[in-house]
Amino acid sequence: MSRRTPAAVGLAVLGLAMAGCTSTAPVDAGAGGPITVAAADDACDVSTTEAPAGTISFDITNGGSKVTEFYLYATGGRIMGEVENIGPGLSRQLIVEVPEGGEYETACKPGMVGDGIRGAFTVTGSAQRSVDTDTRLAEATAGYQRYVNSQVEALVPKTQEFVDAVVAGDVEGAKALFPIARTYWERIEPVAESFGDLDPRIDGRDDGEPGVEFTGFHRLERDLWQDGLQPDSTAIADMLMDDITELANRVPSVELTPLNLANGAKELLDEVATGKITGEEDRYSHTDLWDFRANVDGSQGAIAALRPVIDERDPALGPLLDERFAAVDALLENYRDGDGFVLYTALTPDDIKAMTEAVDALGEPVSQVAGVVSS
Amino acid sequence: MSAFSRRRLLGWTGAGAAAVGVGAVAGCAAAPAAPGPAQRVVPFRGEHQAGIVTPAQDRLHFVALDVITDDREELRALLQRWTAAAERMTAGAETTPGGATGGNPNSPPDDTGEALGLPAASLTLTFGVGASLFAKVGLDPSLVPPGLAELPRFAGDQLDPALSGGDLCIQACSDDPQVAVHAVRNLVRMGFGTTAVRWSQLGFGRTSSTSTSQETHRNLFGFKDGTNNLKAEDPDGLRDQVWVPADARPAWLAGGSYLVARRIRMHIEIWDRTSLVEQEVIIGRTKDEGAAFGAAAEFDPADFAATDETGAPRIAVDAHIRLSSAESLGGVRILRRGYNFVDGSDGQGHLNAGLFFIAFMNDPQAQFVPMQRALSTKDVLMEYIEHTGSAVFACPAGLGEGGYWGQSLFEA
Numbered sequence: 001m002s003r004r005t006p007a008a009v010g011l012a013v014l015g016l017a018m019a020g021c022t023s024t025a026p027v028d029a030g031a032g033g034p035i036t037v038a039a040a041d042d043a044c045d046v047s048t049t050e051a052p053a054g055t056i057s058f059d060i061t062n063g064g065s066k067v068t069e070f071y072l073y074a075t076g077g078r079i080m081g082e083v084e085n086i087g088p089g090l091s092r093q094l095i096v097e098v099p100e101g102g103e104y105e106t107a108c109k110p111g112m113v114g115d116g117i118r119g120a121f122t123v124t125g126s127a128q129r130s131v132d133t134d135t136r137l138a139e140a141t142a143g144y145q146r147y148v149n150s151q152v153e154a155l156v157p158k159t160q161e162f163v164d165a166v167v168a169g170d171v172e173g174a175k176a177l178f179p180i181a182r183t184y185w186e187r188i189e190p191v192a193e194s195f196g197d198l199d200p201r202i203d204g205r206d207d208g209e210p211g212v213e214f215t216g217f218h219r220l221e222r223d224l225w226q227d228g229l230q231p232d233s234t235a236i237a238d239m240l241m242d243d244i245t246e247l248a249n250r251v252p253s254v255e256l257t258p259l260n261l262a263n264g265a266k267e268l269l270d271e272v273a274t275g276k277i278t279g280e281e282d283r284y285s286h287t288d289l290w291d292f293r294a295n296v297d298g299s300q301g302a303i304a305a306l307r308p309v310i311d312e313r314d315p316a317l318g319p320l321l322d323e324r325f326a327a328v329d330a331l332l333e334n335y336r337d338g339d340g341f342v343l344y345t346a347l348t349p350d351d352i353k354a355m356t357e358a359v360d361a362l363g364e365p366v367s368q369v370a371g372v373v374s375s
Numbered sequence: 376m377s378a379f380s381r382r383r384l385l386g387w388t389g390a391g392a393a394a395v396g397v398g399a400v401a402g403c404a405a406a407p408a409a410p411g412p413a414q415r416v417v418p419f420r421g422e423h424q425a426g427i428v429t430p431a432q433d434r435l436h437f438v439a440l441d442v443i444t445d446d447r448e449e450l451r452a453l454l455q456r457w458t459a460a461a462e463r464m465t466a467g468a469e470t471t472p473g474g475a476t477g478g479n480p481n482s483p484p485d486d487t488g489e490a491l492g493l494p495a496a497s498l499t500l501t502f503g504v505g506a507s508l509f510a511k512v513g514l515d516p517s518l519v520p521p522g523l524a525e526l527p528r529f530a531g532d533q534l535d536p537a538l539s540g541g542d543l544c545i546q547a548c549s550d551d552p553q554v555a556v557h558a559v560r561n562l563v564r565m566g567f568g569t570t571a572v573r574w575s576q577l578g579f580g581r582t583s584s585t586s587t588s589q590e591t592h593r594n595l596f597g598f599k600d601g602t603n604n605l606k607a608e609d610p611d612g613l614r615d616q617v618w619v620p621a622d623a624r625p626a627w628l629a630g631g632s633y634l635v636a637r638r639i640r641m642h643i644e645i646w647d648r649t650s651l652v653e654q655e656v657i658i659g660r661t662k663d664e665g666a667a668f669g670a671a672a673e674f675d676p677a678d679f680a681a682t683d684e685t686g687a688p689r690i691a692v693d694a695h696i697r698l699s700s701a702e703s704l705g706g707v708r709i710l711r712r713g714y715n716f717v718d719g720s721d722g723q724g725h726l727n728a729g730l731f732f733i734a735f736m737n738d739p740q741a742q743f744v745p746m747q748r749a750l751s752t753k754d755v756l757m758e759y760i761e762h763t764g765s766a767v768f769a770c771p772a773g774l775g776e777g778g779y780w781g782q783s784l785f786e787a
Contacts, residue, residue, distance in 0.1 A: 259481060324568060349537075353571075357443060361568030371482025 034093065037108070039086070040064040044108030044117040052125040053101050058094040060108075062086045066339075069109040072096050072121065075311075076318055077325070078304035079147055080104065084112070084154035084184075098123050111339040112180070115329070136308045137373070141256045144305035148188045148256075151298075152248045155184035159244045166220055166229070166237040175224050179282075179290035179340060182217060186294035187301065189271060190264035191254060192247060202243050205281075216240055218284075225284035258309065261302040262370035268299035269363045277355050279344040289341035292355075293332055300325050303366060306373055314372045317365060324362040331358050415550070416495040419462045421773040423618065426501030427632055427735050428607040428710065430586040432548040435578030435714040436555040437636065437731065438563060439505075439541025439766055440570040447512040451785050453569045457502075457562055458779040464558045467495035470565075487564070489557050496551035500558055502780040503634050503768030508542040518625045518787055520769050522633040522739050529751040531761060538638050538764030541573045546634070546733070548712075552579065574764065576638060578714025578731045585712060591665060591673065594730055595715050596646050596759070598658050599665035602673055603696070605710040616708045619737045619772075627783040630772030632735045635709075635743045638716075638764030641729035646759045657755045659694030667696060679703070695756050698749045707742045709734040729760065739767055 034057035038045040041064035060070045060083060071082040072094070081096030098104070101123045109116035158181040165174035185192060185203065193199045202216040214222075215236050223233050230236075275281040276292040303310075303321055311318045331354060335342045417425045442450055460470040469475050474486030506523035509516060545562055549555040556577070563572055582594045583601030587608045594600040605612045621629045646654070651662060659677070660667050667677035669689040679702055681689040690697050701708045712735065717728040736742040751757060771783050 262481075357571040360571070361443070364564065364567045367483045371479040374481040375479055 034059040037061070037070055037106070038063060039068045039070065039108040039110070041066050041110045042117070044070075044106065044119060046106050046119055046121070049106075049120055050122045050124060051098075053098055053123050054125075055095060055097050056123070058096070058106075059091060060086060060094065061091040062088055064088060064110055066110040067112055069107075069112050069116070070094060071105075071107045071109070071116065072098075073105040073107065074102070074304075074307070076304050076307040076322055077300055078307045079143070079301060081146070082150055084150050085157060101125050112183070113339045114333070114336070133309065133312065136312065137258045140258055140261060140305045140307075140309055140373075144261050144302055145254070145256060147301045147305065148191050148251060148254070151184045151188045152251045155181070155188075156244060156248050158184055159241060162220075163237040163241045166224070167234050169229060171224055171229065174220070175285070178217070178221060178224065178285060179287040182287075183290055183294040183297075185217070186271075186291045187298035188251075189295065189298065190260075190267045191251065191256075194254065195247060195250060198243050198247050198250075202240060202247070205283075216243070218282075221282065221284045258306060258373045259370055261306055262373050265299040265302040265369060266363065266366050268295040268302075269359055269366055271295050273356070273359050273363065277352060277359065279347075282344070286343040286345045287341070288344040289332065289335055293341065296325070296328055296332070299366065303369060306369060309373050310369060313375060314368075317368060317372060320365050321362075321369075324358075324365055328358045328362055331355060414494045415497045416466055417497050417499050419465045419500075420775060420778070423630060423632075423773045424499075424501050424770055425465070425773070426499035426546055426548050427617070427712070427770070428585055428613060429497075429499050429548070430589055430607070431581040431583055431712055432497045432499070432550050433579065433581055434549050434552040434555050435581075435731065435733075436547045436552070436559040436575065437578070437733070438545050438547075438559050438575040439573045439636075440543045440545070440563070440566065441573045442508060442511050442542040442569065443571050444569050445512060447514070447785070449569055450512055451781070453566055454781045454785070455779045456565055458774070460561060460565065461500040461502075461558070461780070464490075464554075464561070465495060465498045465500055467493070467498075470561050487557065487561055489560075490554050493551060493554055493557075496549045496554040498547065498549040498554050498558060500562075501546040501548075501634075501770060503544045503546075503770040504781065504784065505541050505543065505766065505768050507540060511542060514784070515787075518627065518784065520619075520623075520625055520628045520633075522619075522628075522737070523767055523769055524740060526635075526739065526765060526767060527744060527748075529747050529762065531751050531757050532765070533640075533761045533763055534765050535763050538574045540766050541768070543570065544634065544636070544766065544768045552577070576636075576714075576716060576731045576764075577718075578716045580715040582713045582715055582730055583711040585710065594713075595641055595643060595717075595728055596654070596658075598654075598660065598662055599673060600713070600730075601711055602660075602665055603677075603700070605708050612708065613710070616742065617710050617735050617737055625787065627787040628769050628771060631770050632737060633739050634768045634770050635732075635734050635736065635739050636764070636766045636768070637732040637747075637762050639730045639732050640727070640761050640763045642759050642761075643726045643728055649759075656691055657695060657759075659690045659696035668694075693753050693755055695750070695754055698754050699746055704745055704749070707745060709736045709742050709746070735770070 035051065036047040037058050037060040039060055039062045058070065062068050065088050067088070068086050069082060069084050070086065072080040074080050080098055081094050083092045083094045086092045104121040104123055106119045106121045107116035162174060162177040162181040165177055200212060203218065204212065204214060204216055205218050206214045206222065217240065219236050220233065220240065223229050272292050272295045276288045276295065279286065279288050281291055282288045307318060417429055419425060444450060463470060469486040471485040475484050475488035475491050478484055506519055508514070509519050545559060547555040547558045559575070581592050583604045584591050585604065585607055587606050591599040591602050605616055617632050619628045619631050623629050655662055665673040666675060667690060669678050669681045670676070677690060677696060677700065679690055679697055679700065683689050697703055711732070713730050713732040716731045717726055719727055721727040734743060771781065
């Protein structure tokens with residue numbers, strides 16, 4: 001939930017459909033045929049770990065029992081492409097354009113959590129273009145827009161599962177699905193918040209403005225964990241689904257600037273510092289660490305998209321960001337519980353202090369990124 | 376000089392002459408046309424660190440930090456950046472030239488800006504290291520000075536670990552609280568990722584005078600505090616009691632001092648219900664003049680042998696000034712530099728208030744420990760106070776040109 005007005009976020013909503021934003025559209029395989037990925041709960045077998053620069057296709061089949069994701073990463077965790085939400089038994093295709101040769105990483109994320117099962121992936125050859133800074137900046141925003149779109153692609157079905165459980169009166173099922181659906185929301189919170197009409201309905205809290213109806217995720221959270229399902233819980237759930245669907249329809253028309261990315265990355269950490277470390281956000285379910293993880297993911301996603309520009313202009317900043325993101329990741333891993341996290345109520349004051357320190361340490365260099373990309 | 380301000384300095388520093396400007400300004404402070412107290416600049420570099428025998432300013436922001444890296448070079452780089460920023464701030468400048476408003480408008484400013492336009496206000500920044508630092512960054516254990524040995528537990532201690540200890544400390548004293556807070560805030564910010572705040576304390580109303588030029592202030596019990604303190608004008612006393620000798624081991628602390636900090640919560644409301652005569656007997660001085668019992672004026676020496684008409688000691692055997700006196704401690708003295716604090720209310724309607732005791736000495740075990748042992752077991756004042764925080768730091772000697780905080784230790 002944001003205290004910011006949409007204007008402060010400053011996203012221009014244009015009526016332009018994004019070109020080339022669908023990473024999962026089926027296309028003909030290249031000459032060498034697609035690279036196959038056999039994903040399982042404990043494996044991520046990629047048929048070859050080398051490909052020439054250019055357009056690279058992966059066919060991912062999930063033979064495991066958990067929903068999985070597949071990623072191709074560049075330096076600094078920059079996502080070259082990903083597919084989310086691949087259910088057991090399903091196959092999805094990822095087509096990704098990799099213009100520059102170098103060392104990359106593949107990852108499957110069974111259960112959609114953690115760093116996933118990583119593998120080295122080498123891109124060879126000379127598809128490298130000479131890119132000027134403007135091109136790099138344009139690629140950064142396009143790359144981040146792909147990331148946002150991919151999150152929304154998963155947010156819709158995951159919210160649907162959650163809503164279905166609420167409507168069916170399946171309290172335990174809905175409780176399990178709540179933090180998972182929110183993960184996709186929290187990763188793209190600054191973009192989602194730019195829709196000033198939808199954000200309060202989807203993510204408002206009951207300390208919101210007087211006279212504003214309490215709806216959305218947190219209203220259902222209160223019903224599920226505290227009050228029990230109410231006569232209007234179904235209506236609230238349906239409204240949440242409608243709002244998320246509306247969000248998904250609008251997101252592709254958002255046009256982002258590099259400054260939006262940099263400031264969005266910072267705002268996500270601000271959200272962590274003011275809402276998640278304090279246990280304020282998920283006060284009924286105490287699933288704040290899921291949101292924490294997702295906010296950091298989203299922040300890293302935006303920073304990673306800008307990474308080539310950062311590396312060009314301030315070579316010391318990228319490695320520092322890597323180090324500080326890694327420190328937060330390592331800390332959060334201590335609080336894993338299965339595919340999720342321990343509840344906020346299980347944390348000691350020392351735990352919370354350690355997290356605060358790590359987020360402060362990360363927030364300072366992240367706050368420098370806007371200046372670097374605008375210099 | 377009356378127009379001297381951070382903004383003015385901003386203009387001068389474009390030529391890269393910040394340090395030169397600082398020296399010139401410091402020299403002006405003692406010139407005949409001396410600036411008013413608010414304009415005063417205390418030299419940052421010198422034989423000893425500023426903020427020890429420097430005339431005690433009225434305001435304090437003290438911070439104890441944990442080092443959260445094990446990379447000694449990373450810490451050393453921070454100490455160098457801190458030193459540059461600290462030197463600038465004590466001269467009334469921003470942490471970096473143009474740091475508050477002169478940078479990229481899309482970046483957060485280097486300097487947080489709340490001291491823009493404020494004069495230096497006698498800001499001093501004093502740096503120390505705690506015993507826990509050495510193992511953390513792999514410094515040779517033989518470099519741990521003997522004075523950093525842990526203090527024993529004293530009777531009545533109610534120490535909160537969250538208000539105690541620390542790998543590093545920075546004491547910021549100033550005539551203007553905003554200047555002191557600005558300094559600590561900016562140094563803390565520079566340290567994110569390398570250091571983290573362990574605890575901090577704001578103080579006001581110096582409860583000691585460290586110079587004979589100063590009047591004695593009162594603590595929150597309403598008594599003059601620090602009458603018999605070691606003073607800057609007593610070089611022999613400072614040499615014997617405060618400064619670590621030149622031939623001391625480890626050598627890196629020669630010319631430095633130890634800082635003992637104790638957060639002392641005072642039960643204000645209870646004290647305020649105590650009769651004047653009882654208050655005075657507990658302290659051993661009159662509340663009005665601050666004279667020791669049997670003496671007429673504040674600075675008249677206390678006569679601990681004097682008796683009244685019944686033959687009882689005039690200054691009670693358990694009076695605060697007797698128990699803490701050099702006479703009853705074998706000649707031991709300390710340089711006190713404490714501050715009053717009020718951290719709001721405690722939730723039960725009582726002031727969360729007291730004395731943030733800071734004292735400098737060259738051997739805490741031989742000076743602070745016997746003094747506090749005597750007070751904690753015999754002083755009636757203990758019924759009205761409790762010690763809630765405690766820390767000891769080693770503060771190296773002052774910096775020469777080009778030197779940085781901790782250099783003598785890190786290059787030992």
